[in-house]
Amino acid sequence: MNxxxxxxxxxxxxxxxxxxxxxxxxxxxYHYKNVQGGTFIYNEF
Structure with missing residues (x-):
């Protein structure tokens, strides 16, 4: 290697x-996985 x-x-x-x-x-x-399923995290509270 020079x-x-x-x-x-x-x-x-x-x-x-x-x-x-x-x-x-x-x-x-990560975004593609979250679009498929699951709920938005703030909807749980």
């Missing part, structure tokens, strides 16, 4: 995009 500054920048950008995509997918799947 130690040029460009490689560190590309690694940072790649990891940022990857983590953002994972977080968006987790939020999307």
């Amino acid at each position: 130690n040029r500054p460009e490689s560190h920048v590309l690694t940072f950008v790649w990891k940022t995009i990857l983590y953002f995509f994972v977080i968006v997918m987790i939020i999307y799947l």
